[in-house]
Amino acid sequence: MTLKNMFSAMAIAMFISACSTPRTSDEALMKWYPNQKYHQSLETSALEQEALEGSIEAELQFGIRLMNGDRVDQDIEKGAKIFKRLAMLGDARAQFMLGTAYDQGAGVERNPDQALGLFRDSAEQGYDLGQYWYAFMLSRGRGIPEPDWKAALPWFQKAADQGHPLAQFSLGEIHESCRAGLDRNFDLAAYWYRRSFSENPSAAAQYNILRLIDLGLVAWQDGDPGEPQSRIKMLDMSKFEPCDPDAYDPLLN
Numbered sequence: 001m002t003l004k005n006m007f008s009a010m011a012i013a014m015f016i017s018a019c020s021t022p023r024t025s026d027e028a029l030m031k032w033y034p035n036q037k038y039h040q041s042l043e044t045s046a047l048e049q050e051a052l053e054g055s056i057e058a059e060l061q062f063g064i065r066l067m068n069g070d071r072v073d074q075d076i077e078k079g080a081k082i083f084k085r086l087a088m089l090g091d092a093r094a095q096f097m098l099g100t101a102y103d104q105g106a107g108v109e110r111n112p113d114q115a116l117g118l119f120r121d122s123a124e125q126g127y128d129l130g131q132y133w134y135a136f137m138l139s140r141g142r143g144i145p146e147p148d149w150k151a152a153l154p155w156f157q158k159a160a161d162q163g164h165p166l167a168q169f170s171l172g173e174i175h176e177s178c179r180a181g182l183d184r185n186f187d188l189a190a191y192w193y194r195r196s197f198s199e200n201p202s203a204a205a206q207y208n209i210l211r212l213i214d215l216g217l218v219a220w221q222d223g224d225p226g227e228p229q230s231r232i233k234m235l236d237m238s239k240f241e242p243c244d245p246d247a248y249d250p251l252l253n
Helices: 013-019 026-032 036-041 044-052 056-068 076-088 092-104 112-124 128-140 149-161 165-177 186-199 203-214
Strands: none
Touching: 036 056, 044 056, 056 076, 056 092, 076 092, 092 112, 092 128, 112 128, 128 149, 128 165, 149 165, 165 186, 165 203, 186 203
């Protein structure tokens, strides 16, 4: 099991949904987990020994195995304690993982406020997963009184610039639905959907690219899924009314 689906084996469904985020570019992955392949190859006893000898990355990997029940008896409380100790030392990866635990109540009591603060701490250190989940929480109003898309936007952007596919997809939605006070821009929406699809060829990104093409909102480009849609007449964008991000929009619903 790699960090690309680092919690996909967990029995806790909500924890899976929060932590099985597709990984970003190889460059970002190597920055944060330079010894990933080595640690993944170790037997659990050897991994635990390296953790006891002071390797923070080994300890993180051991915590992930405990959360997953991967080559060790599952123990989410013990895994959360590992993340908590390392988060208190300022490790951005552990802050993200502990934030996810608090958000979902996995091994700790559920606390969205704690989760938001931990995601923020991780994000401020430049960790792409922390940036994405901090932005996600802000945009959905989790840990704060109401959604704040303007505050979320720069964090989605930071994660997207590092190659995070869900952050890139979110930017596409933001530009298409004029969230965060932005004007509607189908070209920018398509640009970010395409970036997301190139990082992680998801069905959602493919659908949104093809939908914009089929509606005549953007032109087909080399590398897009499907075939060139030469029969589609491009729409006159000047006839579109300014969009209300809180209103029902048949283009997005």
